[in-house]
Amino acid sequence: MQANFFFFFKQVFFQKYFFFLFFSLLKMTTYKYIEGKTVAIIGCPFSGGQPKEGVDEGPLKMIEYGLIPQLQEMGWGVEFDGHYRLTDLRPAKDPNIGKLKKPLYVSRVTHNVAKTVESHLRRRQLALTLGGDHSLAMGTVSGTLAVYPNACLIWIDAHADINTPESTDSGNLHGCPVSFLLGIAGKVPGFEWIKPILKPEKLVYIGLRDVDPPEKILLKKHGIKAFSMHDVDKYGIGKVVEMALDAVNPDRSLPIHLSFDVDALDPSVAPSTGTPVRGGLTFREGHYICEAVHETGSLVALDLMEVNPSLADEASVFQTVTVGCSLVRCCLGETLL
């Protein structure tokens, strides 16, 4: 009996298989803030923060392309109660405030989204918000900071989205969420609910290449860490992500909110988006960021924004939506080997 056991042990121990198992266990991510490996999907078909129709179709398409079963196959419990019926929140009258367009609609929707994200995080679920335009981040990030005031914000984008009501040229609120979160937007009626609790030193950007002149001044003035495409070229994505994490999350244990605007990717990789800018992240650079953030085990909330399936041809839509789904999977632990 004993000899038998020893034989078995020896067999298993000296097989490569054992080492493989052992090392994959070592490599396995432990989730610091998520219980029971569950993710809540918040579908936000919202386009009120910018002028182009169709970005509200983004979340519907990602679900249609099978995101839920893909995550389930990876062992995640998925909670999804259908898409938000945001048009119900549309005010009858919504005059501009200064240059800002549709301010009331944006404030109502993002306030709602904030409460939803907050409630999922309180239940220790990972909050995955599918946009929709990037003004939604006023809500998602507020929800995260309500539960985890010490969370850091990693913003992946071609744009800085830090315009203030004063500095914005377009008046589109998807170019402004960061200024509201930082509390530098001033008083705007309807947005009183946003607590300006994001500290500049908790925010880092990767992928920037189309930053408005007043935004550049704001980034400098507040000493916000930003890695442009120039930095990605210079250091490589591995080093950039390491430097970005070192800046906002030195020991990798603080909760992370990752806000991913799909236009951070090069238009050849993600063509169906409202404000494409050439010279963006490659397919792998985008995915690397997601994999590295997953590895920390500290991701609590993820936004995937600005997928607009009504822009460009069918093949481009397919390409963009599938890239969106695979970025999400990488953030939630899909590995290459």
Ligand SMILES: NC(=[NH2+])NCCC[C@H](N)C(=O)O
């Ligand atoms: N989330 C985005 N795609 N933002 C684009 C913003 C473009 C420009 N900076 C603006 O404020 O209008």
Ligand SMILES: [Mn+2]
């Ligand atoms: Mn953008």
Ligand SMILES: [Mn+2]
């Ligand atoms: Mn953006």
